[in-house]
Amino acid sequence: MEILEQIAKEAEANTQVPAYGRSVEKVIAAIMSSSNFWRIVDLSDEPLPLVAEILKLLNKRDLVAFEGTQILLTEAGAELAKKAGIEPFASHRCPTCKGRSVVIDALKPAFEKFLKIQENRPPAIHQYDQGYVTPENTFARVALADDRGDLRGKKVIVLGDDDLMSIALALTGLPAKVTILEIDERLVNFIKEVSEEYNLNIDARVHDLREPLPEDVVGAYDTFFTDPPETVEAIKAFVGRGVATLKGERCAGYFGVTRRESSLDKWSRIQKVLLDMGLVITDLLHNFNEYVNWDYYQEMRGWQLTPVKEPPKDIWYRSTQFRVETVRGFKGFNDPIVGDIYNDAESSTT
Numbered sequence: 351m352e353i354l355e356q357i358a359k360e361a362e363a364n365t366q367v368p369a370y371g372r373s374v375e376k377v378i379a380a381i382m383s384s385s386n387f388w389r390i391v392d393l394s395d396e397p398l399p400l401v402a403e404i405l406k407l408l409n410k411r412d413l414v415a416f417e418g419t420q421i422l423l424t425e426a427g428a429e430l431a432k433k434a435g436i437e438p439f440a441s442h443r444c445p446t447c448k449g450r451s452v453v454i455d456a457l458k459p460a461f462e463k464f465l466k467i468q469e470n471r472p473p474a475i476h477q478y479d480q481g482y483v484t485p486e487n488t489f490a491r492v493a494l495a496d497d498r499g500d501l502r503g504k505k506v507i508v509l510g511d512d513d514l515m516s517i518a519l520a521l522t523g524l525p526a527k528v529t530i531l532e533i534d535e536r537l538v539n540f541i542k543e544v545s546e547e548y549n550l551n552i553d554a555r556v557h558d559l560r561e562p563l564p565e566d567v568v569g570a571y572d573t574f575f576t577d578p579p580e581t582v583e584a585i586k587a588f589v590g591r592g593v594a595t596l597k598g599e600r601c602a603g604y605f606g607v608t609r610r611e612s613s614l615d616k617w618s619r620i621q622k623v624l625l626d627m628g629l630v631i632t633d634l635l636h637n638f639n640e641y642v643n644w645d646y647y648q649e650m651r652g653w654q655l656t657p658v659k660e661p662p663k664d665i666w667y668r669s670t671q672f673r674v675e676t677v678r679g680f681k682g683f684n685d686p687i688v689g690d691i692y693n694d695a696e697s698s699t700t
């Protein structure tokens with residue numbers, strides 16, 4: 351449909367985010383499903399800056415109206431949707447596992463303790479692009495790794511831990527050792543205190559992952575977890591270093607990659623970086639991760655871009671959980687990173 355391509359072209363020119371006719375189609379389908387900006391971003395699965403721009407261009411063409419904080423199709427917009435054969439989204443997501451393929455029932459005792467412990471967690475701060483996942487999600491990551499045989503008796507390292515993965519892992523008692531490297535002292539101190547109180551023996555250290563790893567963690571672990579900011583540089587810094595901590599071949603790594611701040615064109619670059627490191631992508635679980643709304647949303651770039659100003663209520667920021675495994679010829683990354691690992695044209699929550 352000509353007009354969809356035209357709008358996409360204009361949106362890309364204005365945002366530098368790769369845009370396709372299908373990007374516009376998905377935004378229109380999302381508007382047919384919800385009038386809430388954040389839910390429209392969530393459903394469209396396109397980068398926030400692009401969704402905001404497409405909404406503005408549709409509004410300029412009188413295809414979408416902004417009524418208060420509601421985003422609605424106009425008559426002309428509904429006409430276009432009909433002609434283009436665009437329908438609202440249908441969901442067939444499993445109500446039991448929520449599409450994660452695992453449940454956390456077997457980890458209940460540890461999960462109950464974690465629920466209490468995390469009540470006093472340090473709030474997410476803008477400075478480090480923090481945004482933690484729900485406690486249930488944290489444990490679903492543990493369940494997934496145990497389901498793949500990556501935890502029992504293994505040495506596990508967490509690179510960046512606002513999600514408190516280190517505490518969840520240690521509470522289950524499954525790993526032989528848990529190490530965490532984290533730039534934010536508030537988190538390291540919190541994790542140390544909890545480790546003391548619950549006798550978890552977590553090796554927690556303050557470390558800026560833009561710097562090379564401490565010598566003693568290189569090539570010393572069986573499994574890593576991380577959840578990097580969404581730039582290719584950050585993927586190298588966090589995932590690349592995660593690979594550098596692994597003992598050898600057939601070791602595993604887990605991390606999230608989002609569609610909220612990464613176009614599929616960026617995904618293509620990210621996946622090439624993973625394959626170039628000698629990794630095999632064994633699992634990709636869409637919307638596995640769901641992030642609790644952080645209270646600095648008005649400071650983030652995305653807020654400036656939204657066409658209507660309404661605070662996010664429900665969870666809207668999600669990411670796909672990746673599992674990777676090393677094979678012969680793999681190589682990690684452990685050089686210093688200079689430059690900005692938090693911002694690019696597509697990032698919007700930094």
Ligand SMILES: NCCCCN(CCCN)CCCN
Binds near residue numbers: 481483579607699
């Ligand atoms: N800025 C708020 C959202 C950040 C999410 N990012 C860091 C998550 C740390 N738990 C990255 C999400 C996907 N890699």
